[in-house]
Amino acid sequence: MTRVLLTGFEPFGGDTLNPSWESALLVAADPPEGLEVTPARLSCVFGRAAEELRAAIQDTDPELVVCLGQATGRPDLTVERVAVNIDDARIPDNAGRQPIDRPVEHGGPAAYFATLPVKACVAAVREAGIPASLSHTAGTFVCNHVFYALMHHLATQRPTTRGGFVHVPALPEQVLDQGKPALPATAVAHALRALLTAAATRGADLHTPEGITH
Amino acid sequence: MTRVLLTGFEPFGGDTLNPSWESALLVAADPPEGLEVTPARLSCVFGRAAEELRAAIQDTDPELVVCLGQATGRPDLTVERVAVNIDDARIPDNAGRQPIDRPVEHGGPAAYFATLPVKACVAAVREAGIPASLSHTAGTFVCNHVFYALMHHLATQRPTTRGGFVHVPALPEQVLDQGKPALPATAVAHALRALLTAAATRGADLHTPEGITH
Amino acid sequence: MTRVLLTGFEPFGGDTLNPSWESALLVAADPPEGLEVTPARLSCVFGRAAEELRAAIQDTDPELVVCLGQATGRPDLTVERVAVNIDDARIPDNAGRQPIDRPVEHGGPAAYFATLPVKACVAAVREAGIPASLSHTAGTFVCNHVFYALMHHLATQRPTTRGGFVHVPALPEQVLDQGKPALPATAVAHALRALLTAAATRGADLHTPEGITH
Amino acid sequence: MTRVLLTGFEPFGGDTLNPSWESALLVAADPPEGLEVTPARLSCVFGRAAEELRAAIQDTDPELVVCLGQATGRPDLTVERVAVNIDDARIPDNAGRQPIDRPVEHGGPAAYFATLPVKACVAAVREAGIPASLSHTAGTFVCNHVFYALMHHLATQRPTTRGGFVHVPALPEQVLDQGKPALPATAVAHALRALLTAAATRGADLHTPEGITH
Numbered sequence: 001m002t003r004v005l006l007t008g009f010e011p012f013g014g015d016t017l018n019p020s021w022e023s024a025l026l027v028a029a030d031p032p033e034g035l036e037v038t039p040a041r042l043s044c045v046f047g048r049a050a051e052e053l054r055a056a057i058q059d060t061d062p063e064l065v066v067c068l069g070q071a072t073g074r075p076d077l078t079v080e081r082v083a084v085n086i087d088d089a090r091i092p093d094n095a096g097r098q099p100i101d102r103p104v105e106h107g108g109p110a111a112y113f114a115t116l117p118v119k120a121c122v123a124a125v126r127e128a129g130i131p132a133s134l135s136h137t138a139g140t141f142v143c144n145h146v147f148y149a150l151m152h153h154l155a156t157q158r159p160t161t162r163g164g165f166v167h168v169p170a171l172p173e174q175v176l177d178q179g180k181p182a183l184p185a186t187a188v189a190h191a192l193r194a195l196l197t198a199a200a201t202r203g204a205d206l207h208t209p210e211g212i213t214h
Numbered sequence: 215m216t217r218v219l220l221t222g223f224e225p226f227g228g229d230t231l232n233p234s235w236e237s238a239l240l241v242a243a244d245p246p247e248g249l250e251v252t253p254a255r256l257s258c259v260f261g262r263a264a265e266e267l268r269a270a271i272q273d274t275d276p277e278l279v280v281c282l283g284q285a286t287g288r289p290d291l292t293v294e295r296v297a298v299n300i301d302d303a304r305i306p307d308n309a310g311r312q313p314i315d316r317p318v319e320h321g322g323p324a325a326y327f328a329t330l331p332v333k334a335c336v337a338a339v340r341e342a343g344i345p346a347s348l349s350h351t352a353g354t355f356v357c358n359h360v361f362y363a364l365m366h367h368l369a370t371q372r373p374t375t376r377g378g379f380v381h382v383p384a385l386p387e388q389v390l391d392q393g394k395p396a397l398p399a400t401a402v403a404h405a406l407r408a409l410l411t412a413a414a415t416r417g418a419d420l421h422t423p424e425g426i427t428h
Numbered sequence: 429m430t431r432v433l434l435t436g437f438e439p440f441g442g443d444t445l446n447p448s449w450e451s452a453l454l455v456a457a458d459p460p461e462g463l464e465v466t467p468a469r470l471s472c473v474f475g476r477a478a479e480e481l482r483a484a485i486q487d488t489d490p491e492l493v494v495c496l497g498q499a500t501g502r503p504d505l506t507v508e509r510v511a512v513n514i515d516d517a518r519i520p521d522n523a524g525r526q527p528i529d530r531p532v533e534h535g536g537p538a539a540y541f542a543t544l545p546v547k548a549c550v551a552a553v554r555e556a557g558i559p560a561s562l563s564h565t566a567g568t569f570v571c572n573h574v575f576y577a578l579m580h581h582l583a584t585q586r587p588t589t590r591g592g593f594v595h596v597p598a599l600p601e602q603v604l605d606q607g608k609p610a611l612p613a614t615a616v617a618h619a620l621r622a623l624l625t626a627a628a629t630r631g632a633d634l635h636t637p638e639g640i641t642h
Numbered sequence: 643m644t645r646v647l648l649t650g651f652e653p654f655g656g657d658t659l660n661p662s663w664e665s666a667l668l669v670a671a672d673p674p675e676g677l678e679v680t681p682a683r684l685s686c687v688f689g690r691a692a693e694e695l696r697a698a699i700q701d702t703d704p705e706l707v708v709c710l711g712q713a714t715g716r717p718d719l720t721v722e723r724v725a726v727n728i729d730d731a732r733i734p735d736n737a738g739r740q741p742i743d744r745p746v747e748h749g750g751p752a753a754y755f756a757t758l759p760v761k762a763c764v765a766a767v768r769e770a771g772i773p774a775s776l777s778h779t780a781g782t783f784v785c786n787h788v789f790y791a792l793m794h795h796l797a798t799q800r801p802t803t804r805g806g807f808v809h810v811p812a813l814p815e816q817v818l819d820q821g822k823p824a825l826p827a828t829a830v831a832h833a834l835r836a837l838l839t840a841a842a843t844r845g846a847d848l849h850t851p852e853g854i855t856h
Contacts, residue, residue, distance in 0.1 A: 071856040075289070075395040082726055084753060084778070088853030100851050101761075111726065111753030119743075126390040133393060136726070137778040140853035167856055172401060176340040179347060181289040181395030187386060209742050211730030211782035214713040214809055285642040298510055298539060298564070302639030314637050315547075325512065325539030333529075350512070351564040354639035381642055423528050425516030425568035428499040428595055503717070503823040554818040561821060600829060604768040607775060609717040609823030615814060 002200045004037045005062035006192075007053060009069055009142070012044035012094050019171045019185055020068035026189035032197045038062070044142050045095040046087055050104075050149035057153065057161075064162045064200050066116070067150055068192075069143035071167035072174065075181035076131035077191050079118045080138040080165040083148035084111045088140035104148040112151035116164035117198065117205035124198035130183070130191035134210040138165055162199060166192070216414045218251045219276035220406075221267060223283055223356070226258035226308050233385045233399055234282035240403035246411045252276070258356050259309040260301055264318075264363035271367065271375075278376045278414050280330070281364055282406075283357035285381035286388065289395035290345035291405050293332045294352040294379040297362035298325045302354035318362040326365035330378035331412065331419035338412035344397070344405035348424040352379055376413060380406070430628045432465045433490035434620075435481060437497055437570070440472035440522050447599045447613055448496035454617035460625045466490070472570050473523040474515055478532075478577035485581065485589075492590045492628050494544070495578055496620075497571035499595035500602065503609035504559035505619050507546045508566040508593040511576035512539045516568035532576040540579035544592035545626065545633035552626035558611070558619035562638040566593055590627060594620070644842045646679045647704035648834075649695060651711055651784070654686035654736050661813045661827055662710035668831035674839045680704070686784050687737040688729055692746075692791035699795065699803075706804045706842050708758070709792055710834075711785035713809035714816065717823035718773035719833050721760045722780040722807040725790035726753045730782035746790040754793035758806035759840065759847035766840035772825070772833035776852040780807055804841060808834070 006028060008021030021041050028039040040056040042049040057065060071078060085108050087099040118134055125132035138144040147165035154163045172182040220242060222235030235255050242253040254270040256263040271279060285292060299322045301313040332348055339346035352358040361379035368377045386396040434456060436449030449469050456467040468484040470477040485493060499506060513536045515527040546562055553560035566572040575593035582591045600610040648670060650663030663683050670681040682698040684691040699707060713720060727750045729741040760776055767774035780786040789807035796805045814824040 069856065074856070075389075075393060081728075082724075082753065082779075084724055086723075086755075086853070088851060090851050090853050090855060098851065100849055100853075101847070109751055109753075110755055111724065111751075113728075113752055129387045129390070131386055131390050131392070131394070131396060133391065136782065137724075137854070137856075139856040140778065141855040143856055172345055172397070173343045175289075176343070176345050177347065178345070179289060180345070182345060182397070183386070184398065184401055187398055205743070207742055209730060209732050209740065211728070211732050211742075212779070213732060213783040214711065214716070214779075214781040214785055283642065288642070295514075296510075296512055296539065296565075300509075300541075300639070302637060304637050304639050304641060312637065314635055314639075315633070323537055323539075324541055325510065325537075327514075327538055350568065351510075351640070351642075353642040354564065355641040357642055419529070421528055423516060423518050423526065425514070425518050425528075426565070427518060427569040428497065428502070428565075428567040428571055503817075503821060557815045557818070559814055559818050559820070559822070559824060561819065600773055600825070601771045603717075604771070604773050605775065606773070607717060608773070610773060611814070611824070612826060612829055615826055 001036045002034060002064060003060060003062045004035050004196055005040060005056055005060050005065045006037050007040045007042050007067045009042050009044050015174055017171055018070050019168050019188060020070050022185040023168060023188040023192055024068055026185055027192050032193040035196055035200055042146060043094060045093045046097050046099055046142060046145055049142055049146050053146055053150060054153055062161060065150060066196060067146050067165045069167050072170040073180055074167060074169055076133055077125050078133055078135035078167040079121045080135050080147060081114055081118055082111050082136055083138060083144055083151050085148055086140050087145055093142055104145050105152050108152050112148060112155060114164035115162045117202040119206040119208055119210050120198045120202040121195045122210060123206055124194040125191045128191055128194035130187055136212060215250045216248060216278060217274060217276045218249050218410055219254060219270055219274050219279045220251050221254045221256050221281045223256050223258050229388055231385055232284050233382050233402060234284050236399040237382060237402040237406055238282055240399055241406045246407040249410055249414055256360060257308060259307045260311050260313055260356060260359055263356055263360050267360055267364060268367055276375060279364060281360050281379045283381050286384040287394055288381060288383055290347055291339050292347055292349035292381045293335045294349050294361060295328055295332055296325050296350055297352060297358055297365050299362055300354050301359055307356055318359050319366050322366050326369060328378035329376045331416040333420040333422055333424050334412045334416040335409045336424060337420055338408040339405045342405055342408035344401055350426060429464045430462060430492060431488060431490045432463050432624055433468060433484055433488045433493045434465050435468045435470050435495045437470050437472050443602055445599055446498050447596050447616060448498050450613040451596060451616040451620055452496055454613055455620050460621040463624055463628055470574060471522060473521045474525050474527055474570060474573055477570055477574050481574055481578060482581055490589060493578060495574050495593045497595050500598040501608055502595060502597055504561055505553050506561055506563035506595045507549045508563050508575060509542055509546055510539050510564055511566060511572055511579050513576055514568050515573055521570055532573050533580050536580050540576060540583060542592035543590045545630040547634040547636055547638050548626045548630040549623045550638060551634055552622040553619040556619055556622035558615055564640060643678045644676060644706060645702060645704045646677050646838055647682060647698055647702045647707045648679050649682045649684050649709045651684050651686050657816055659813055660712050661810050661830060662712050664827040665810060665830040665834055666710055668827055669834050674835040677838055677842055684788060685736060687735045688739050688741055688784060688787055691784055691788050695788055695792060696795055704803060707792060709788050709807045711809050714812040715822055716809060716811055718775055719767050720775055720777035720809040721763045722777050722789060723756055723760055724753050724778055725780060725786055725793050727790055728782050729787055735784055746787050747794050750794050754790060754797060756806035757804045759844040761848040761850055761852050762840045762844040763837045764852060765848055766836040767833045770833055770836035772829055778854060
């Protein structure tokens with residue numbers, strides 16, 4: 001059994017649900033074969049979310065950590081490739097904090113790459129029948145903050161633990177009249193099971209183009 | 215029991231599935247209370263699709279006719295408000311025909327409005343937890359062709375039968391790597407049950423703004 | 429000399445400029461050869477705009493009438509094909525009126541088609557180096573209201589006068605931080621000169637596909 | 643006089659123009675007060691473009707280097723914040739090369755931040771009446787390759803020279819029937835003059851939120 005830590009976020013921005021947490025719960029309740037999935041819910045708060053993540057890692061001693069976040073407006077699951085060392089909040093977090101141009105980690109490198117086989121993860125989701133793509137920016141809000149904090153912690157404390165971040169679309173009930181794409185939590189959970197299996201079992205990544213011209 | 219005719223299209227444009235037909239089958243197999251739903255699959259062919267539709271109406275003698283079509287790229291269910299008397303095909307239909315600037319019905323009026331309570335239909339889908347909106351163009355391909363042919367037939371032959379057209383998003387498996395929105399057929403079927411119930415039971419439409427500035 | 433009436437709108441929705449009026453002024457100040465272009469500025473008010481339009485037609489006795497409107501979010505000039513007999517305002521007009529589901533003209537047909545050679549107009553703009561396309565909905569706000577009122581007036585009072593409606597993108601200065609497309613008024617005026625020349629001089633329209641699948 | 647090196651790219655992907663080079667030429671021909679602007683045209687080829695850039699830097703000994711690239715589909719000028727150490731080409735470059743998941747610089751850090759006052763640059767463009775925003779990914783094609791090579795060269799060889807990358811929209815004539823946003827080269831050049839002045843004269847950056855949630 002591979003020990004997997006799968007985190008989602010609490011709702012933010014006035015919503016009562018967060019698809020990242022809803023789908024994490026569904027996966028943990030019915031995990032893919034060979035994986036033991038522990039869910040953890042993170043606050044949508046700069047600093048606190050990173051502390052909660054590190055505590056969950058300490059508690060569960062995972063071999064694989066995948067953090068999930070909500071990306072309203074994106075139509076598909078997006079596997080993030082790069083975490084950058086910037087907090088630049090367009091809106092306040094759930095504690096009312098709005099950092100501007102501050103590093104996630106003072107003295108940390110400008111960026112980390114995910115240590116998941118990101119292209120194999122994208123391919124696995126598509127093979128499961130759900131749209132997916134690679135993303136080259138996780139933003140500069142709490143999602144990127146957690147992603148960077150994760151990669152910094154793993155790089156400095158647990159170099160053999162794989163880690164990465166996946167953005168998931170809004171839930172249908174969150175965008176009823178907004179003209180924005182959505183996927184039900186069951187479809188996202190189905191996709192995540194395939195992604196976690198690929199992330200846990202693949203060695204080298206696929207050698208396929210998933211880049212973007214800009 | 216209200217007799218409902220619910221049509222979908224065969225696949226087109228190289229696809230092997232059409233979400234309009236997949237979801238019509240699901241609704242017919244498990245119809246909402248009080249409705250008897252007969253599904254009919256239409257060819258994606260100018261002229262022939264309209265003939266098939268009129269034959270299905272003759273066979274089922276419906277009180278309500280809702281035709282469905284696939285709208286890849288739209289994120290939500292869109293209830294069409296206006297059918298226009300133009301065939302203008304950007305791509306050939308499934309029989310290789312590509313009419314340009316020809317009327318659907320020679321001598322017919324420029325347009326018909328749907329006789330569904332379109333805003334109540336939109337509201338019912340949203341209440342069922344699925345995104346929906348009103349649309350003011352059904353295009354100029356086979357979807358609009360069938361919609362116009364339906365409304366012309368009802369206006370001239372069956373003035374008490376309500377009719378309309380609903381576009382549904384692509385299925386997830388149709389847009390795996392396309393960065394386009396999608397909804398599973400089960401979610402669409404769930405939405406359509408609520409829509410058909412509203413269409414069958416509502417008298418006057420809702421008096422709410424759903425217009426667009428352009 | 430062909431007498432052309434070219435209308436634009438006053439600003440609305442909090443803006444201080446309207447690209448439709450700015451570009452109409454530029455065209456009238458430097459009209460294409462063979463055309464005498466009279467500009468008229470319409471209120472962004474249901475009812476009043478249509479009255480102002482009919483008064484301007486009476487004053488100028490035009491052979492061609494093209495009304496312009498602002499379409500923030502559209503990237504190119506869009507030549508409208510269909511005017512529908514619905515007022516359905518999502519936001520109040522400049523007089524605070526917000527009609528919902530009212531006809532533009534009681535007893536009028538559901539729709540009129542533009543009597544411009546719409547595809548030749550699109551082609552002429554592109555040949556002038558500016559992006560353009562055909563549109564199948566002018567919305568349900570004051571733009572469509574004026575378009576429908578124009579076509580109804582011409583159909584019933586001046587059947588030999590050609591008429592149509594063109595939406596133009598926002599000005600760059602209107603969308604500085606909005607992530608929306610824009611074109612400068614000079615580029616729009618350049619495009620409109622080509623369009624008016626085509627509209628005034630072409631007989632039959634081009635026989636090219638410009639339709640949409642949905 | 644501040645010595646500025648302003649680079650653009652040759653056309654690629656079948657185009658005959660590249661807005662980055664067209665606008666660079668316009669700026670160099672009529673530079674802003676106090677700046678001496680040398681334009682340089684780079685090949686759209688991995689490796690070769692970086693060599694050409696370093697040679698141009700050697701030739702001109704600039705105090706400020708701004709590289710421009712074409713971003714078809716983006717509506718505004720986008721000032722890039724982060725260059726990543728990945729080449730991942732979705733399409734072949736102009737020499738037919740298509741590197742996948744190779745570092746721009748072996749042993750280089752995962753990313754560099756631009757050393758322009760990026761938010762002041764965005765603000766300056768907006769003040770000049772042209773839409774602009776901050777971007778958090780320059781892609782993984784030749785644009786990002788040049789951006790990363792620039793920042794690596796400056797960091798290791800010329801630490802006091804400021805450098806950055808700006809993506810510009812397509813030209814109108816490139817997207818005539820594509821439904822994509824565009825800006826004329828004259829508008830882009832006008833924006834770039836304001837940007838270069840800000841980049842050359844501002845000390846600390848503005849402390850304003852320009853981040854993104856994802």
